[in-house]
Amino acid sequence: MIVPAAAFAASAGPVSFLSRDQVMPQYWLFKSEPDVFSIEDLRDSPGKTTSWEGVRNYQARNFLRDQIKRGDGVLFYHSNAKPMIIAGSASVAKSGYPDHFAFQQDHKYFDPKSDPANPAWYMVDIRLRQVFSNPVTRDQLADDPDCAQMMLLQRGSRLSIQPVTETEWLAVHRLAGLKP
DNA sequence: GCCAACGTTGGC
């Protein structure tokens, strides 16, 4: 039986049958304390790539598990630092997969709520794109009309993984004096 | 170092 494409699209719902990575690149901001893991640590990692484990917040977990896809752009933010900066950019090298560190009893990220049959926590891999030679400071972001509304700058925003709009992505690169 | 803003936990 031949089903007209329009009928199939309607039955498939508003998302249709396009997979996510055929649609649009998305942009994110990942926070990291540079004392723990900095953009230089990423640069010096094998293949300039690292896994992003240890996220233990459900909202961030949902992003990691459901939305963050290979090829997405990542702004690498240095939190709890002097100065606080967007230090560079990265690309998602591997979409969400279970955070296996949560399964390891002797690991600092162990969480008995999570097991391989039903993982509670997820992670992605990211690969360095650019170390900004002129990092973008938090103050610059606050002063820029395209960036002032960023989730990062909302008072009390503790989310360690945040969505970034394309406008913000472009504006951050403009402030860094770079092309994305 | 302080502390506001959260998210989580656990007693009830």
Added chain:
DNA sequence: GCCAACGTTGGC
């Protein structure tokens, strides 16, 4: 299911 206590984040 409520909510107080607690722990953490992260800017200041």
